[in-house]
Amino acid sequence: MKLSREEVLRIAMLARLGLSEEEVERFKEQLSHILDSFEILQKVDTTDVPPTTQPIPLSNVLRRDEVADSLTLGEVLANAPQKQDEFIKVRAVLGET
Amino acid sequence: MNSTIDIDKLTIHEAHEKLKNRDLSSVELTRACLERIEHVEPVVRAMVTISAELALCQAEEADRRIASGESGSLTGVPVLVKDNICTRGIRTTCSSKMLENFVPPYDATVVEKMKDQKAVVIGKSNMDEFAMGSSTENSSLFPTRNPWDLERVPGGSSGGSAVGVTAGEAIYALGSDTGGSIRQPAGFCNVVGMRPTYGMVSRYGLVAFASSLDQIGPLTKDVTDCALVMNVIAGHDLRDSTSVPRSVPDYTKCLVPGLRGFRIGVPKEYFVEGMQPEVAEAIRKAAVKLEDLGAEIDWEVSLPYTPYALAAYYVIAPSEASANLARYDGVKYGFSYADTASMWEALEKTREYGFGPEVKRRIMLGTYALSAGYYDAWYLKAQKVRTLIRREFDQAFTEYDALITPTSPTVPFKIGDKVDDPLQMYLSDVCTLPINIAGIPAISTPAGFVNDLPVGMQIIGKPFSEETIMRIAYAFNEVTDWHKRRPILKDQGASCG
Numbered sequence: 001m002k003l004s005r006e007e008v009l010r011i012a013m014l015a016r017l018g019l020s021e022e023e024v025e026r027f028k029e030q031l032s033h034i035l036d037s038f039e040i041l042q043k044v045d046t047t048d049v050p051p052t053t054q055p056i057p058l059s060n061v062l063r064r065d066e067v068a069d070s071l072t073l074g075e076v077l078a079n080a081p082q083k084q085d086e087f088i089k090v091r092a093v094l095g096e097t
Numbered sequence: 098m099n100s101t102i103d104i105d106k107l108t109i110h111e112a113h114e115k116l117k118n119r120d121l122s123s124v125e126l127t128r129a130c131l132e133r134i135e136h137v138e139p140v141v142r143a144m145v146t147i148s149a150e151l152a153l154c155q156a157e158e159a160d161r162r163i164a165s166g167e168s169g170s171l172t173g174v175p176v177l178v179k180d181n182i183c184t185r186g187i188r189t190t191c192s193s194k195m196l197e198n199f200v201p202p203y204d205a206t207v208v209e210k211m212k213d214q215k216a217v218v219i220g221k222s223n224m225d226e227f228a229m230g231s232s233t234e235n236s237s238l239f240p241t242r243n244p245w246d247l248e249r250v251p252g253g254s255s256g257g258s259a260v261g262v263t264a265g266e267a268i269y270a271l272g273s274d275t276g277g278s279i280r281q282p283a284g285f286c287n288v289v290g291m292r293p294t295y296g297m298v299s300r301y302g303l304v305a306f307a308s309s310l311d312q313i314g315p316l317t318k319d320v321t322d323c324a325l326v327m328n329v330i331a332g333h334d335l336r337d338s339t340s341v342p343r344s345v346p347d348y349t350k351c352l353v354p355g356l357r358g359f360r361i362g363v364p365k366e367y368f369v370e371g372m373q374p375e376v377a378e379a380i381r382k383a384a385v386k387l388e389d390l391g392a393e394i395d396w397e398v399s400l401p402y403t404p405y406a407l408a409a410y411y412v413i414a415p416s417e418a419s420a421n422l423a424r425y426d427g428v429k430y431g432f433s434y435a436d437t438a439s440m441w442e443a444l445e446k447t448r449e450y451g452f453g454p455e456v457k458r459r460i461m462l463g464t465y466a467l468s469a470g471y472y473d474a475w476y477l478k479a480q481k482v483r484t485l486i487r488r489e490f491d492q493a494f495t496e497y498d499a500l501i502t503p504t505s506p507t508v509p510f511k512i513g514d515k516v517d518d519p520l521q522m523y524l525s526d527v528c529t530l531p532i533n534i535a536g537i538p539a540i541s542t543p544a545g546f547v548n549d550l551p552v553g554m555q556i557i558g559k560p561f562s563e564e565t566i567m568r569i570a571y572a573f574n575e576v577t578d579w580h581k582r583r584p585i586l587k588d589q590g591a592s593c594g
Contacts, residue, residue: 008461015419015464016426016441017457018449027461030519034462037520038408041478044485051480052487054309054339055536056296056560061338075202079430090428091440 001035003028102126104133105265105583109322112174112268116163123159123173126268127152127217130175134219134266137586143241143251143260145180146221148187159215169214170325176211177267179258180221181228182313183302184208187218191304192236193226195425195432195451205302206337207271207313207330214329219267222257226453227422228278228306230254231525234516235455242512243285244584245550249509252282252525258316259286263584269326270316275306276410277504277529279314280541284504284553287543287582289323289570290316294560295536296341298327299334307417308339310410310533319580320542320571324348327563343561351564352571357391359569360497362398367502367528379545379552380503383573387501390572398500400493402486406531409486411523412466412479413534418456419463425451458519483534490535494559499569502528504541504553528555538563542570543579551579 008028012019019027073086082089102121115121131149138144152175159173178184181191183201185208190196204212211218225235233241233256243251244264251260255272259282262270272279274292283290291314298313305311315326327348334340363384368377388394427433427447434446452460466475493500505525515522532539537560544554554573558566574580 011461011465011468014468015423015460016444016448017452017460017464018445019457020449023454023457027458030458031461031465034411034520035465038412038475041405041408041412041482042474044402044405044478044482046478046481046485049481049484051477052483053480054295055483055487055534056294056339056341058296058339058341063335071202078202079199081427081430081433081435088428091438091443093440 001032001039003032003035102129104129105263106318106581107268108318109170109174109268109325113170116173117168123156123163123217124153126173127156127175127219130219130267137264137266140247140586141242141244141260141264142239143223143257143264143266144177144220145190145192145223145238145257146188148218148220151187152217152219155215155217159217162215169329171211171214171216171329173215173217174269175217175219175267177220177222177258177261177270178208178218179255179270179272180224181273181304182208182271183304184218184221187221189221189304190238191227192224192238193451193453193456194237197432199430203302206299206334208302210329222255222261222270224257225254226456227304228254228273228275229418229455229459231277231281231522232515233257234512235453237453240512243509244586245287246509248511249550250285250512252285252509254278255316256282259283259288259290262286262288262316262318264586269318269322271313272316273303273311273313274533275310276414276533277526279316280504280529280539280553280555281526283316283541285509285551287551287580288316288318289320289540289542289580290314291323291540291563291567292532292538293327293331293563294538296339297538297561297563298330299337299340301334301336305421307414308421309417310414320567320574321349321352323540324352324567346564348564348567351568353568354572354575355391356387356569356572359392359499360395361387361392361569362395362493362497362500364398364400364403364500364502366400366403369506369527371524372503372506373508373547375547376503376505376507376552379547380501380554383544383554384501386573386576387569390576395497398493398497400489402482402489403531405482406486406534407523407527409479409482410530410534411462412475413483415459415463416466416476417463419460419467422456422460427451455519486531487535490537490559498558498565500557502555502557504528504555508547508550508552532557536560538566540566540570542574543582545579
């Protein structure tokens, strides 16, 4: 399993993760090496084996829909990098590709 | 008063007695910890935040609670909380640039429960960034040193919590364990560390790394303390939908000496290639001790899927991480790259500068495993292997009460030794991560020394058998006393002894 430079850039784009030129090269080598060693998974016969998504399965977890205290607006906004009045300020989305 | 307290040896139950009998106040105990922190912290660097003022405030409240005669076992006792567990009003960084200035507006459920008892939060402990790592070297803030040998790592990712306990900066600590992050540093620092069954302790307020594997648990000086902490933090929580609706026993009740009637297995696959022979030997000796205590030991247990656990784990954990860490977009909280008008550029640069190398590596790995065309071959395959590993443990526990293994294949390694080789670093969790895959509980307890460095024994049980594994660890410690050894921080001279 040898990842190409283009594949590394594609994965980074999917994750919206900026990488330096040096990181692209390093990850190309390291991820290829790591994935190589994980190839052993393909040796396991998993015919008719269901996947595990949760180790201690619970289903249909419900709770009463009761009114309770929640965070104040000030608390919710306290960590926002940019805000205006009662809003979190974001950059323009329209026109972006 | 302070000079007479050996903070690094004092347990929760001893502190509780002293507080209850008014031999000591919580303010005095908290001051003693803060003094100790002043001495040792420049050397070990286990703490991201020291919350001295708040702690003293909480200590005063605790003293009032004690005066009213209503103290619980954790009342007034200083605790160190891993920096990925949210503490209202105290910065919670995950040792990441991304959250360097994040101050949570709420407490994690475990913190809330401890505060109900008037526990004293003395500070937040250093960790591998977002709990990704096995040495605390991946902290974006600074590395933590192992008090047993300052040139070596304390393990990780809860390295700061383990060091804080063994060096006496706090009486006990909370950590989180996604692949061994409580047990491995506990083993490396000679303290007791338990990862409870998945769902037994609420994850509400724990910054998510890999949601199907993460679990909060205690790091303590002995098993009694472990039980006392579990009594408070365990239990169902409506705010965590994976939290299991089960009643919480009094975990101290199970702590009785002797192991007659116990069947304990030693799975041979855990004695892996590359394991330090002295570590394997220490665990075999420990097993003989358990035999002396009346347990029946089966030395030939086989769990054939074990060699696939590492690969399955490092597909599943990064996949979940890549999804969980998508929330760091520089908009709602955390680091935000400001120097552009472009939304996409801001997002990508925020993540480029906010995350460190290991976090990026895992986001890349996880994104790859989840991406179209690779999902079935990697992620789905790993989840199927996960089922086989779970079944294998289920099967073993029809015959055995518990399994024992080394906690790590080696003693603590040198700082810098594995930072350039991610696979070598991943291998240091080879004995602990199958437990997270299966969602079962395991405890690491001190089990000997090799060249003056601690060796941990891992005791694994079936789901919700915390009482069984704690009892085995307790019985073992009763007759060995390895857990009572504390490091001498040589650089600090006699003042810290």
